[in-house]
Amino acid sequence: MSELRKDPIVDRWVIIAAERGQRPSDFKTKPEQPRSEGCPFCEGNEANTPPEIFAIRDSGPPNSPGWRVRVVANKFPALCIEGDLARSGIGQLDRMTGVGAHEVIIESPRHSDDLPSLSTEHVVEILATYAQRTCDLRRDDRFRHTIVFRNYKAEAGASLSHPHSQLIALPFIPKLVKEKLDSAREHYRRKERCIFCDLLEQELALAERVIYRNDHFVILSPFAARFPFSVEIYPLAHAHDFVEMDSAQQCALADALQYILQQYKITLSNPAYNMTLQTAPSTLPRAGHPDYWGTIAYDFHWHLEIFPRLTKMAGFEWGTGCYINPVSPEDAAEYLGKQSQPARNDQP
Amino acid sequence: MSELRKDPIVDRWVIIAAERGQRPSDFKTKPEQPRSEGCPFCEGNEANTPPEIFAIRDSGPPNSPGWRVRVVANKFPALCIEGDLARSGIGQLDRMTGVGAHEVIIESPRHSDDLPSLSTEHVVEILATYAQRTCDLRRDDRFRHTIVFRNYKAEAGASLSHPHSQLIALPFIPKLVKEKLDSAREHYRRKERCIFCDLLEQELALAERVIYRNDHFVILSPFAARFPFSVEIYPLAHAHDFVEMDSAQQCALADALQYILQQYKITLSNPAYNMTLQTAPSTLPRAGHPDYWGTIAYDFHWHLEIFPRLTKMAGFEWGTGCYINPVSPEDAAEYLGKQSQPARNDQP
Numbered sequence: 259m260s261e262l263r264k265d266p267i268v269d270r271w272v273i274i275a276a277e278r279g280q281r282p283s284d285f286k287t288k289p290e291q292p293r294s295e296g297c298p299f300c301e302g303n304e305a306n307t308p309p310e311i312f313a314i315r316d317s318g319p320p321n322s323p324g325w326r327v328r329v330v331a332n333k334f335p336a337l338c339i340e341g342d343l344a345r346s347g348i349g350q351l352d353r354m355t356g357v358g359a360h361e362v363i364i365e366s367p368r369h370s371d372d373l374p375s376l377s378t379e380h381v382v383e384i385l386a387t388y389a390q391r392t393c394d395l396r397r398d399d400r401f402r403h404t405i406v407f408r409n410y411k412a413e414a415g416a417s418l419s420h421p422h423s424q425l426i427a428l429p430f431i432p433k434l435v436k437e438k439l440d441s442a443r444e445h446y447r448r449k450e451r452c453i454f455c456d457l458l459e460q461e462l463a464l465a466e467r468v469i470y471r472n473d474h475f476v477i478l479s480p481f482a483a484r485f486p487f488s489v490e491i492y493p494l495a496h497a498h499d500f501v502e503m504d505s506a507q508q509c510a511l512a513d514a515l516q517y518i519l520q521q522y523k524i525t526l527s528n529p530a531y532n533m534t535l536q537t538a539p540s541t542l543p544r545a546g547h548p549d550y551w552g553t554i555a556y557d558f559h560w561h562l563e564i565f566p567r568l569t570k571m572a573g574f575e576w577g578t579g580c581y582i583n584p585v586s587p588e589d590a591a592e593y594l595g596k597q598s599q600p601a602r603n604d605q606p
Numbered sequence: 607m608s609e610l611r612k613d614p615i616v617d618r619w620v621i622i623a624a625e626r627g628q629r630p631s632d633f634k635t636k637p638e639q640p641r642s643e644g645c646p647f648c649e650g651n652e653a654n655t656p657p658e659i660f661a662i663r664d665s666g667p668p669n670s671p672g673w674r675v676r677v678v679a680n681k682f683p684a685l686c687i688e689g690d691l692a693r694s695g696i697g698q699l700d701r702m703t704g705v706g707a708h709e710v711i712i713e714s715p716r717h718s719d720d721l722p723s724l725s726t727e728h729v730v731e732i733l734a735t736y737a738q739r740t741c742d743l744r745r746d747d748r749f750r751h752t753i754v755f756r757n758y759k760a761e762a763g764a765s766l767s768h769p770h771s772q773l774i775a776l777p778f779i780p781k782l783v784k785e786k787l788d789s790a791r792e793h794y795r796r797k798e799r800c801i802f803c804d805l806l807e808q809e810l811a812l813a814e815r816v817i818y819r820n821d822h823f824v825i826l827s828p829f830a831a832r833f834p835f836s837v838e839i840y841p842l843a844h845a846h847d848f849v850e851m852d853s854a855q856q857c858a859l860a861d862a863l864q865y866i867l868q869q870y871k872i873t874l875s876n877p878a879y880n881m882t883l884q885t886a887p888s889t890l891p892r893a894g895h896p897d898y899w900g901t902i903a904y905d906f907h908w909h910l911e912i913f914p915r916l917t918k919m920a921g922f923e924w925g926t927g928c929y930i931n932p933v934s935p936e937d938a939a940e941y942l943g944k945q946s947q948p949a950r951n952d953q954p
Contacts, residue, residue, distance in 0.1 A: 263830035266805060267789045268782070270927060272830040276934035282835070282873045282941055336922075336930045349808045351829050407921025415920025426922055434616070434927030441615045457614060460697045481699050482611035482620040486633065525630045534925025563925065568633040571919065572763025573755025574684075574774055577882025577911065579618060579782030582684045586624035593630055 259338050260356030262429070270433045273356060275336045298333075299420035301325070301367030308333060311361060312390060314383050326380065327387045328364045335360035336426065343400045343429050359395050359427035363387055363406075369420050373408075374520040381512035382505070384423070388535065389501040391425050396540035401427040403435060403539040411530035413567050423533075431539050438536065439555050446557035454559030455496050466588050469595045470517050474510035477518055479591035486585035487526060487594060488565030489518055498538040498558045515562070521594045522566055529566035536561050607686050608704030610777070618781045621704060623684045646681075647768035649673070649715030656681060659709060660738060662731050674728065675735045676712045683708035684774065691748045691777050707743050707775035711735055711754075717768050721756075722867040729860035730853070732771070736883065737849040739773050744888035749775040751783060751887040759878035761915050771881075779887050786884065787903050794905035802907030803844050814936050817943045818865050822858035825866055827939035834933035835874060835942060836913030837866055846886040846906045863910070869942045870914055877914035884909050 260275035298306035301323045308331040310320045318324030331339070337358025344355045365384050366376065373381065392404045408423040409415040416422075431439070445453035461467055461478055469477040469489060478490050491514050493507065503511065522529055537560040575581055608623035646654035649671045656679040658668045666672030679687070685706025692703045713732050714724065721729065740752045756771040757763040764770075779787070793801035809815055809826055817825040817837060826838050839862050841855065851859065870877055886903040923929055 265828070265830040265832075267801065268785045269789070270830070270832075270929075272832055272928065273930045274830075274934055275930050275932055276937065283875075348812075348829075350804060351808075405922065405925050407925050409920045413918070415918045424921070428926075428928070432926035432928040434925070437616045437927075441617070453615065456698060460699075464696075480613070481696075482613040482618070482622075484613075484618075484620055487630070526633065527631075529633075532919075532921040532924050534921050536925065565924075570761070570763045571880075572757045573772070573880040573882050574753065576880050576913075577753050577755050577782070577884065578776075578780035579785075580620065580776070580780040581618075582621045582623050584623055586622055589624065 259341060260336060262354040262356055264352040266350055266352070268433075271354075271428075271430050273336050275356065297369055297418065297420050299362075299364045299418060299422060300369050304328075307362075307364075312387065312394075314387065323367070325367060327366075327383050329361055329387060329391055330364070332360040332362050332424065337428070354429060357400055357429055359398075359401070359404075359425070361391060361425045363391070363423040363425060365421040365423065371421050373421060374516045374523060376516075378509060378512045378516065381516060382508045385503075385508050385511060388423070388425070389503070392537075392540075393501055395425075395427040398427070400429050401540065403428050403431045405432070405435075406535040408533040409530075410532070411567075413530035414532050416530075435536065435539065439539070439558055442555065442557045442559065452496050452557060452559050454492065454561070458492055458494070458559075467591045469521075469591050470514060472510045472513055474507045475514040477514055477594075479587040479594065481587060483565075483583055483587045483590065484581035485565040486568050486583060487522070487590045488563070489594065491515065491518070491562040491564070492559065493561075496559055498554070498556050498560060500535060500537045500560045511562075518564060518594065525593050525596075526566055526568070529568060531564055531566045533562060533564045536563060607689060608684065610702040610704055612700040614698055614700070616781075619702075619776075619778050621684050623704065645717055645766060645768050647710075647712045647766060647770060648717050652676075655710075655712075660735065660742075662735065671715070673715060675714075675731050677709055677735060677739055678712070680708040680710050680772065685776070702777060705748055705777055707746075707749070707752075707773070709739060709773045711739070711771040711773060713769040713771065719769050721769060722864045722871060724864075726857060726860045726864070729864060730856045733851070733856050733859060736771070736773070737851070740885075740888075741849055743773075743775040746775065748777050749888065751776050751779045753780070753783075754883040756881040757878075758880070759915075761878035762880050764878075783884065783887065787887070787906055790903070790905045790907065800844050800905060800907050802840065802909070806840055806842070806907075815939045817869075817939050818862060820858045820861055822855045823862040825862055825942075827935040827942065829935060831913075831931055831935045831938065832929035833913040834916050834931060835870070835938045836911070837942065839863065839866070839910040839912070840907065841909075844907055846902070846904050846908060848883060848885045848908045859910075866912060866942065873941050873944075874914055874916070877916060879912055879914045881910060881912040884911060 260273055262271050263274055264271050304321045310328060310330055312329040313325040314327045315325045337356050337360055339359050341355055341357050343357045346353055388406045395401055395404050404425060404427045406423060406425045442453050467479040469479055474494055476492055476494055480490055522531060538555040538558040608621055610619050611622055612619050652669045658676060658678055660677040661673040662675045663673045685704050685708055687707050689703055689705050691705045694701055736754045743749055743752050752773060752775045754771060754773045790801050815827040815829060817827055822842055824840055824842055828838055870879060885908040886906040
């Protein structure tokens with residue numbers, strides 16, 4: 259079982275998921291495997307994944323063909339769903355048992371499908387699946403936060419090329435999420451306003467870093483973007499939790515998401531990218547778990563972060579937590595904001 | 607000129623160093639260039655770098671052959687040494703002019719040299735050069751912090767394979783450094799002890815994560831290591847600032863550094879790695895710049911961080927600031943602590 263350990267200097271939890279018997283020679287670089295034969299995520303190969311946790315189906319019983327979106331446990335989970343959450347110390351050091359959930363959301367039965375060219379209805383089903391799994395895992399008292407993310411291509415950390423996202427439920431609120439929550443709470447405490455709403459209002463008025471906008475969402479090129487062509491997608495109306503979207507909002511998010519991924523494909527020659535969903539954590543006051551975040555973070559404003567993997571982290575970034583971005587966010591907004599292709603919803 | 611921008615949510619400064627006219631097509635992946643012909647860092651090619659800022663020489667005037675270690679400005683600097691430090695706001699957003707220093711420490715006149723196989727005396731000269739440049743830049747009132755780092759191989763961000771380190775002086779204390787300083791200060795406030803000294807004492811007593819130790823330094827496999835086989839090198843005696851090392855300590859650090867880099871080479875088949883030097887900032891009380899760090903951080907304990915680039919950052923890490931490490935720090939200590947080669951100081 260894996261173990262959670264806290265860095266005592268910077269208060270950062272790390273998952274130590276040591277696979278048994280792994281040796282230094284196991285870290286030789288492996289080539290990408292784009293082959294589709296034998297892909298465990300393809301329709302017909304359901305027996306090669308752990309059992310189905312959830313699916314949206316046209317037909318058939320669980321673990322058989324006939325699905326459109328399918329969720330299974332990760333075969334090599336970073337955290338384990340079984341077991342009690344136990345905390346212990348070693349002198350000044352803190353650790354927890356590696357309890358959590360690690361699921362894979364298989365986005366299509368077809369290996370060669372790609373998010374930007376799916377039908378909008380299909381993307382809405384994927385987003386609804388993110389919400390369904392998040393809500394279900396929030397019922398587990400051991401977990402404090404759930405993160406949904408998508409790694410596209412091997413350079414971004416994907417080990418299989420079949421379209422999929424992942425979800426990890428954690429027994430703690432991670433460092434970066436806590437920083438964002440703290441910042442929103444502090445701003446609200448002083449001003450009784452949402453810091454994200456304030457920033458969105460300014461960005462919409464300046465219009466220098468707005469890439470795309472529809473009825474419910476806006477895509478921004480962040481003012482202090484860490485990476486070239488990184489974007490953030492925000493709901494225009496204040497909302498702390500993405501699971502509360504209605505169907506019109508889900509359609510609008512699918513539209514925005516497909517817009518930017520299609521723009522990446524065209525403008526940046528189909529780059530690897532990472533996407534992460536930043537939403538309020540599930541922490542409600544619970545017996546035995548009182549903490550600072552014992553209230554719902556209504557002051558947070560959920561959003562998606564996406565960035566292509568074009569630059570490399572190097573010593574400067576690792577040593578400072580500061581970044582060097584070689585493309586101005588205004589130039590990035592201009593490139594990504596240009597409508598470069600009329601039809602986005604054609605099947606490949 | 608580049609610009610510094612602050613992320614308003616997580617208080618992180620980003621360097622926007624937009625090169626003029628850079629377009630999305632410039633971000634196609636470039637192959638590594640291991641060739642030595644025409645390398646601007648090789649002896650004899652001094653005219654192909656910006657003018658020499660500092661050198662340790664056997665003979666010859668500046669910008670001619672005869673040097674052992676040579677420092678020049680980075681030809682493509684992230685920050686610019688000329689200009690005033692000006693702060694301004696755009697509504698709620700903060701920015702500064704991109705003033706700073708970005709230097710390259712060329713570690714040897716020979717292209718094929720490598721840090722672990724240099725003579726110890728030569729490595730001491732490199733370490734002394736880090737200190738000389740740091741002290742010199744601290745005299746500049748515009749700068750608050752100086753970071754020395756080393757990127758080895760293209761996967762770790764090196765654009766030239768000739769052995770070199772880099773140094774960046776910043777007009778702010780970067781986020782990660784500030785977190786470490788805050789943590790040390792808070793511990794000292796409560797206990798009147800150094801948090802790093804406390805942790806070192808415990809690690810030396812447990813002896814589970816000690817990789818190597820000499821008279822003045824210890825190499826640890828960190829308890830909550832983010833990456834497989836990452837290490838930290840600490841002076842055994844409390845010291846807040848690496849520039850205060852005496853020559854015995856410099857020799858001992860050179861020995862420890864060469865030990866671990868040689869172990870990486872053997873155990874992990876010569877991997878790419880990053881090294882960063884974490885030392886107290888230069889901030890002294892200055893007219894016009896009062897701030898929280900207006901005192902010397904005697905409560906800090908300087909150290910080196912080194913890690914091989916074996917795993918990939920993916921959506922989970924980017925979205926949470928949390929990491930998944932597939933090798934237990936105890937296993938890493940065991941692999942890296944084994945003496946696998948008797949002589950380390952033979953020239954190649």
